[in-house]
Amino acid sequence: MPELPEVETVRRSLSPLVCGQEIRAVEVLHPGVIKGVLNARAFVTNLMGRRFVEIRRRGKYLLFLLDDGQVLLIHLRMTGRLVLAEAEAPLLPHTHLIWHLSSGQQLRFSDVRRFGEVRLCRQEQLEIEPGLARLGPEPLEQEWTVATLAAAVRGKKAPIKNILLNQEIVAGLGNIYADEALYRAGIKPDRPGQSLSQEEIERLWLAVRQVLAEGIENRGTSFSDYVDGLGQKGQMQTRLKVYGRSGSPCHSCGTILEKMRLAGRSTVYCPVCQQ
Structure with missing residues (x-):
């Protein structure tokens, strides 16, 4: 998507x-x-x-x-x-x-x-308007702060990836960039949101913004259907660290990347780099 x-x-x-x-x-x-x-x-x-x-x-x-x-x-x-x-x-x-x-x-x-x-x-x-009315803040705008993310995970037993995919909490984040952000932040996707420390929340907030900005800079991720408004494919797929790479070695430590299912979606992570 x-x-x-x-x-x-x-x-x-x-x-x-x-x-x-x-x-x-x-x-x-x-x-x-x-x-x-x-x-x-x-x-x-x-x-x-x-x-x-x-x-x-x-x-x-x-x-x-x-x-x-x-x-x-x-x-x-x-x-x-x-x-x-x-x-x-x-x-x-x-x-x-x-x-x-x-x-x-x-x-x-x-x-x-x-x-x-x-x-x-x-x-x-x-x-x-249905769909728009309940959208959360835009993650690349000033309104989405570390404090906003901290409040969203506080007291939440749900996996942190599920929280990130909730459009009422943060708008626009999906499976690809949630996996990439969690990898960059060193956080295992099935960790309960409430288990994250303040330092981890800060790392995750920054990672989300960084991977989204890189995705835009590289004109999006094209695996099958996606093209831009002129019919051109994006290039972000060449820069992904974990998404779609289950069974391949981690770019950082060489450990084989593993896969789990969260929120009905395939989730790829490094069992060593993400804790």
Whole structure:
């Protein structure tokens, strides 16, 4: 699933090319991806002639602000892609929505597994919009502090990885970067949150911010489905220390990396470096 760095990379790649463009037409190839109260016809009607003003990100959501106060809200989920393409470019399988822009290009949403969501709402309703309303702080913003993380783990018996994956505690962190942050901080993923010392909390806070920043710098992690808004793969997969490397030697100590299952997800760690 695209996580914060991947979604942020999509935002950055699309913003200079999409913002200012007018929506000339909308093709709905699979209405099921449109969520919320609007049906496909109303969805298209509300978008016709509107202009993209700004693209923001909140957690793993993309927010396309329109010139009339509406917001196009998109979550890529597991296999979603949002790519700007030339009109004559071949249509990829599993393409569900196409926005025809005044530039002559097309913004295309595709999703193999169809878990992705697209909805339209008013900007003043974002705070009560399902999915957005309960999101925790952004981990790369000043609002997310060591004290914030310390309060989140205090008294928690749940594994620290489960806590990090809770979007109500910290927004945008997912399986890849949780594994990488815990490795960098030297913390075993199944440790109860309440067992972390103040020093470990500080190391983890810094590690989360570092791995997310590196993920953005390297334009995200591409294993299978993820590409940026121009269809280009990221490079962070070449820099991962533990994620996807179960059975391989640890880069630090040479011990074979092990795997466990937490929060329904495969979790890779070093049994020596992470305690």
